[in-house]
Amino acid sequence: MWRIAKGRSEVLMSDNAAQFDELASLHENMAHWPLRKYxxxxxxxxxxxxxxxxxxxxxGCGTGVYSRILKQRGxxxxxxxxxxxxxxxxxxxxxxxxxxxxxxVSHLPASLMGQFDLVLAAYVLPYAATETELQAMCADIAVLxxxxxxxxxxxxxxxxxxxxDYYEPYGFRLAADDPEKPYLxxxxxxxxxxKNGEQGSVFAWYWSAASLECALEQAGLRSLKWRExxxxxxxxxxxxxxxxxxxxxxxHSVIIEGVRAREPRYAESKS
Amino acid sequence: xxxVPSRSEASRAFCSGVSQKLCDxxxxxxxxxxxxxxxxxxYRWLRALEHSFGATDVLAVHGSASLVAACTLWxxxxxxxxxxxxxxxxxxPGPWQQSFLWLGGRRNTHNEIPCIQGGRRRQALTxxxxxxxxxxxxxxxxxxxxxYMPYQAAVxxxxxxxxxxxxxxxxxxxxxxxxxxxxxxxxxxxHDRNQSKSEIAAFQRMGSKVEWAAAEELDDSVAAHLxxxxxxxxxxxxxxxxxQRILAGxxxxxxxxxxxxxxxxxxxxxxALALFYRFGTALHLRxxxxxxxxxxxxxxxxxxxxxxxxxxxxxxxxxxLRLSTSALRAKVNRGAKIEPQAVxxxxxxxxxxxxxxxxxxxxxxxxxxxxQFPGHLxxxxxxxxxxxxxxx
Numbered sequence: 001m002w003r004i005a006k007g008r009s010e011v012l013m014s015d016n017a018a019q020f021d022e023l024a025s026l027h028e029n030m031a032h033w034p035l036r037k038y039x040x041x042x043x044x045x046x047x048x049x050x051x052x053x054x055x056x057x058x059x060g061c062g063t064g065v066y067s068r069i070l071k072q073r074g075x076x077x078x079x080x081x082x083x084x085x086x087x088x089x090x091x092x093x094x095x096x097x098x099x100x101x102x103x104x105v106s107h108l109p110a111s112l113m114g115q116f117d118l119v120l121a122a123y124v125l126p127y128a129a130t131e132t133e134l135q136a137m138c139a140d141i142a143v144l145x146x147x148x149x150x151x152x153x154x155x156x157x158x159x160x161x162x163x164x165d166y167y168e169p170y171g172f173r174l175a176a177d178d179p180e181k182p183y184l185x186x187x188x189x190x191x192x193x194x195k196n197g198e199q200g201s202v203f204a205w206y207w208s209a210a211s212l213e214c215a216l217e218q219a220g221l222r223s224l225k226w227r228e229x230x231x232x233x234x235x236x237x238x239x240x241x242x243x244x245x246x247x248x249x250x251x252h253s254v255i256i257e258g259v260r261a262r263e264p265r266y267a268e269s270k271s
Numbered sequence: 272x273x274x275v276p277s278r279s280e281a282s283r284a285f286c287s288g289v290s291q292k293l294c295d296x297x298x299x300x301x302x303x304x305x306x307x308x309x310x311x312x313x314y315r316w317l318r319a320l321e322h323s324f325g326a327t328d329v330l331a332v333h334g335s336a337s338l339v340a341a342c343t344l345w346x347x348x349x350x351x352x353x354x355x356x357x358x359x360x361x362x363x364p365g366p367w368q369q370s371f372l373w374l375g376g377r378r379n380t381h382n383e384i385p386c387i388q389g390g391r392r393r394q395a396l397t398x399x400x401x402x403x404x405x406x407x408x409x410x411x412x413x414x415x416x417x418x419y420m421p422y423q424a425a426v427x428x429x430x431x432x433x434x435x436x437x438x439x440x441x442x443x444x445x446x447x448x449x450x451x452x453x454x455x456x457x458x459x460x461x462h463d464r465n466q467s468k469s470e471i472a473a474f475q476r477m478g479s480k481v482e483w484a485a486a487e488e489l490d491d492s493v494a495a496h497l498x499x500x501x502x503x504x505x506x507x508x509x510x511x512x513x514x515q516r517i518l519a520g521x522x523x524x525x526x527x528x529x530x531x532x533x534x535x536x537x538x539x540x541x542x543a544l545a546l547f548y549r550f551g552t553a554l555h556l557r558x559x560x561x562x563x564x565x566x567x568x569x570x571x572x573x574x575x576x577x578x579x580x581x582x583x584x585x586x587x588x589x590x591x592l593r594l595s596t597s598a599l600r601a602k603v604n605r606g607a608k609i610e611p612q613a614v615x616x617x618x619x620x621x622x623x624x625x626x627x628x629x630x631x632x633x634x635x636x637x638x639x640x641x642x643q644f645p646g647h648l649x650x651x652x653x654x655x656x657x658x659x660x661x662x663x
Contacts, residue, residue, distance in 0.1 A: 021389035025300040026336040085388040090303035092551060097302075097528075199336040 020062070021086035026199050028063040028090065033195065035170040035247055038240060040154070041069070043229045044122065047152055047255050051075040054117040057144055060124035064091030067102045070120070079112065080104040113143050121153040123253070125212065126204035131186060134207060138219035145260035151221055154253045156189065158209040161250040170247055171195035176206065185211050212256065221258030228254060285395060286333045287402035292326040293317055293343065300338045304385035307551030308421070308444075308593060311379040315526045316548075317343050320377050323520030327377070330406065332398045340386040340395040342417075344406075347373045353596075354378055359418055359439045359614050362635075363628050366618065369413035374403060380596045381442060381612075382417055383424045393431050400432025400617070407619045414618035419596070422651045425613035426658060434617035435624035438636040438655065441609045443594040443602035445577075447554075451585030452578050455606040463604050470570035471578055477569040479537045481579050486530025486546060491518040494532070497544050497560025504563060531583065533575040535561075542567060545575035547583075553591040554584045577605045603647040609640065610649040630659050 052074040058067040061080030071078045128134035162182035164175040173192040176182040193199040229251045231240040301314040332340040348354040357367045375382035429436045448454025495514040535543040543561035
């Protein structure tokens with residue numbers, strides 16, 4: 001959770017990647033937190049659906065948790081991308097030892113453009129610090145997809161709880177720089193990890209639904225669909241473990257899906 | 272494990288401490304700090320050493336969320352040889368006959384400090400050095416050393432902890448082209464190319480064949496027998512039981528999972544065996560053994576350790592063949608580059624290592640290698656030269 005990625009926006013965001021160099025094992029351990037294990041990951045995997053034979057890019061892969069899962073679920077080719085070398089090193093070693101064939105890269109060569117059936121970018125868009133960066137990041141991601149390819153991403157939920165301690169039982173706190181304006185477009189949010197004591201902090205940025213949709217559409221992504229996180233393993237809302245109820249009422253993230261337009265965008269505007 | 276806060280620097284401070292055993296550490300956290308070339312400081316390799324020779328203390332530096340630097344400890348050898356400090360520091364004045372703490376894996380011929388990348392790397396190295404200094408002062412060592420470090424890594428570590436860098440060895444490596452042996456032959460000198468061809472031809476003419484097997488599938492007693500023959504031929508005093516203990520430790524620690532063996536056979540008899548380990552994009556040659564009773568002169572050492580290994584590496588997407596420190600001339604003639612290795616040394620008390628002596632020694636060693644291996648030295652030798660000039 002809370003990863004960073006960069007492409008054309010690489011220069012702009014190099015400082016953000018460095019935030020993560022020492023957080024690899026924390027990132028990996030988060031996969032076992034109930035929030036991720038029972039809510040986020042099943043929701044994301046349900047949204048992604050069948051991956052058999054697909055070519056997938058895990059953009060901002062961190063320690064490669066999703067990369068490994070997707071490869072093990074039958075994906076054809078999986079590439080994990082992350083500019084944080086500490087994360088990538090963990091990801092490479094782990095996959096190597098588990099004999100899972102994944103290529104992990106710290107930059108995206110031109111040869112990867114238009115190569116993927118699916119790009120997953122979990123907790124990536126919140127690290128765009130300006131509207132320009134957000135647009136650049138979405139554009140960087142969209143060009144990696146083949147026409148018709150799908151994009152699945154998890155931004156900060158536009159209606160996240162602005163109470164900074166709301167998510168503390170789930171292992172983290174979200175505190176807007178300006179507590180009076182927690183939903184300010186481009187407003188900075190401090191993310192403190194506190195599952196087992198204070199384990200570090202990173203900065204993320206809030207983007208409204210309108211800004212997110214605008215950036216994704218400008219990047220050539222169509223058929224945008226919003227999906228709330230839920231707990232697919234449990235039949236009804238009341239069934240998940242009690243401690244997850246408050247989270248499910250006010251999740252900190254949401255899934256957005258989109259599809260890369262089959263025709264270049266400039267063709268649309270000409271017609 | 273005892274963790275002692277190192278600084279009063281709020282949540283971003285590093286904490287360092289000493290652990291009595293490696294298994295206190297998380298394997299994946301540890302290995303995230305290891306470069307492809309630093310396989311002999313990887314978790315499983317070190318665990319294998321623990322299984323074979325007993326646990327050693329571990330220095331560890333933690334950030335708020337994870338391990339940021341670490342290394343295992345041992346005490347070097349007490350008799351002349353590659354791990355005897357007076358031999359490593361032969362012409363540098365210093366208290367080398369006294370007891371020094373050795374950083375890195377036991378009898379490693381390649382050491383880098385397992386450490387994070389990024390902006391706080393130097394700080395993590397400094398903290399590890401501080402922790403090592405406390406350790407030696409508390410236990411009465413004369414100082415600590417980390418030998419067999421790539422020159423650049425040695426300078427980085429020494430700068431971070433205020434220690435001396437002394438060249439003492441060199442290791443060979445081969446960049447593996449996509450085309451494997453054919454690619455290396457294409458860039459070799461005609462004489463070397465012809466020699467390689469004639470060695471391969473002789474191997475085939477004598478009816479020898481090569482098979483590859485996973486290390487997990489090997490019969491350890493056969494492998495140990497061959498390795499021991501080779502080791503004793505080159506002066507090692509360790510017996511068969513010693514080698515078997517090492518291989519058993521590797522099996523227990525899961526190192527065998529990373530191993531690949533090139534086996535030379537003649538009439539279904541195993542005549543020689545080379546054992547390699549895959550780590551990231553590197554293939555590390557560690558053991559060679561042969562049945563010398565057969566009296567074969569079929570160049571099986573070169574065939575297994577270089578020619579076949581190059582094709583194996585290329586076929587598996589590996590880009591570097593790491594060939595260690597011995598027989599450099601033979602390796603150079605088969606396409607290898609020579610990389611400088613240094614020992615980083617720090618004394619526990621005020622007795623400092625004479626930096627001008629160290630520099631004089633480093634310049635002398637640079638000249639020797641340039642004379643011996645012209646055209647076969649890696650870029651790092653240029654760093655050696657510029658570093659001596661800059662600081663000298």
